[in-house]
Amino acid sequence: MFALQARRIISLSNKLIVRKLRNRKLPGPNPGLDERLTAFKKDGVKIDEDDAEEFIEGSEGTFFNVDEAYNKHMNESLGNNENLRYQIVKEKYFKESLPNFLTWSEKEQIRHLANTMPNEWTPERIAESFPVTKNVVKKLLKFPWKPATEQRIARHDESAMRNWRELNEGTLNIPETLRQHFLKFSHRTIPPLNKSSIKEDLTQEKIGEYESIIRRCATNEYVNESNDEINPKIHVNIEKAKDNSKVTLDELANKIKKRLEEGDVNLSDKIIIDSISHLPKDDVSNDNIQLQTDSHEEKNLAEFKEDPKGIQQSFVGTSYPERIRIPKNAYKRDATYKVNDCFYDYDGRFLYRVIGMTGNKS
Numbered sequence: 001m002f003a004l005q006a007r008r009i010i011s012l013s014n015k016l017i018v019r020k021l022r023n024r025k026l027p028g029p030n031p032g033l034d035e036r037l038t039a040f041k042k043d044g045v046k047i048d049e050d051d052a053e054e055f056i057e058g059s060e061g062t063f064f065n066v067d068e069a070y071n072k073h074m075n076e077s078l079g080n081n082e083n084l085r086y087q088i089v090k091e092k093y094f095k096e097s098l099p100n101f102l103t104w105s106e107k108e109q110i111r112h113l114a115n116t117m118p119n120e121w122t123p124e125r126i127a128e129s130f131p132v133t134k135n136v137v138k139k140l141l142k143f144p145w146k147p148a149t150e151q152r153i154a155r156h157d158e159s160a161m162r163n164w165r166e167l168n169e170g171t172l173n174i175p176e177t178l179r180q181h182f183l184k185f186s187h188r189t190i191p192p193l194n195k196s197s198i199k200e201d202l203t204q205e206k207i208g209e210y211e212s213i214i215r216r217c218a219t220n221e222y223v224n225e226s227n228d229e230i231n232p233k234i235h236v237n238i239e240k241a242k243d244n245s246k247v248t249l250d251e252l253a254n255k256i257k258k259r260l261e262e263g264d265v266n267l268s269d270k271i272i273i274d275s276i277s278h279l280p281k282d283d284v285s286n287d288n289i290q291l292q293t294d295s296h297e298e299k300n301l302a303e304f305k306e307d308p309k310g311i312q313q314s315f316v317g318t319s320y321p322e323r324i325r326i327p328k329n330a331y332k333r334d335a336t337y338k339v340n341d342c343f344y345d346y347d348g349r350f351l352y353r354v355i356g357m358t359g360n361k362s
Helices: 001-024 031-042 053-061 066-093 105-115 123-129 134-142 150-169 176-183 211-226 249-261 267-278
Strands: 301-307 310-313 322-326 338-341 342-344 352-354
Touching: 105 123, 105 134, 105 150, 123 134, 150 176, 249 267, 267 352
Parallel strands: 301 322
Antiparallel strands: 301 310, 338 342, 342 352
16 A cells, blocks of 8 residues: 555656656856846846846946945045035024015914814925925924014015015015015915904913022012011110210119110110129219210221320220220230220220220220
8 A cells, every 4th residue: 555655656756857847948048147137127127138238247346446436435425414514504504584475364374274284284385385485384383473463463564565576576686496486476366464363462471490490589588578577676786866865874774774674675785784784883983974876987096005104095086996906015815905985805896885984904
């Protein structure tokens, strides 16, 4: 059984091989050329039978001029890059300002078409259907112009009509290709302005990041200033009206203590009370003194002189000096010097004053 099947398979294979050999075409005189032509025809390249050999030879690459081909390729690449940079610089710094030939209603029509049917009304299609270029259409759609008043729209349309008159007269300086394109629309009828379609732009401009920070800080400062209230019970160096009435030192001390008990705290009053409390009782006198507002306008420099009998002070001017000059033999660091009723530090700077108190250096 197995032997019979093997014989049938062998006889069938022999018939197939013989049939294939009979149907096989004999190779032509140029088998390599024929195979290459067949490959080109499969790729869809049309080749004339008469010029087939020349076409094949021209398509062959040669390694003898590889350097020339490379140099040609590099020159083309550099030239393309140079042209690209030139175009970028030209568009950035040498922008061509073309005159406007569109009225406000036509610009609104362009925006409406681009917003409702963007796939159909592309910038290229709009540039073909309106007297405008593709770049101007892109700017028009990106930065929409919103007039504030009807007068601005009228001035805009009047400028466009003036450009049309100059274009028809030939006095407008534009490229010839654009002139021919714009002249196609010179005989069209421009509809009048529909005043009911004018809507004033009341939308607020978007606030930037830094502007919002500045406005927020200004608002916070205004709120803080409005919330700051002066406490009448706690104040320092608040000017008072002059009181020229004559009082004794005890009466002055009693008035100051009474004000302190009521909560009327004043730094100068506190300094006076502290100075009186630290003085010996013999130094406190009940002589009449004149209570008046001190004047600090004059800042004369007084000299601190020493004589054999003791230290004497002399003033230049009618009011106490803001600074005194201390001699070297009387200078001590961290010491306090008293001139009449004024106290100074070791640098000669004024510290405070006790009105009516006199004495020597302490």
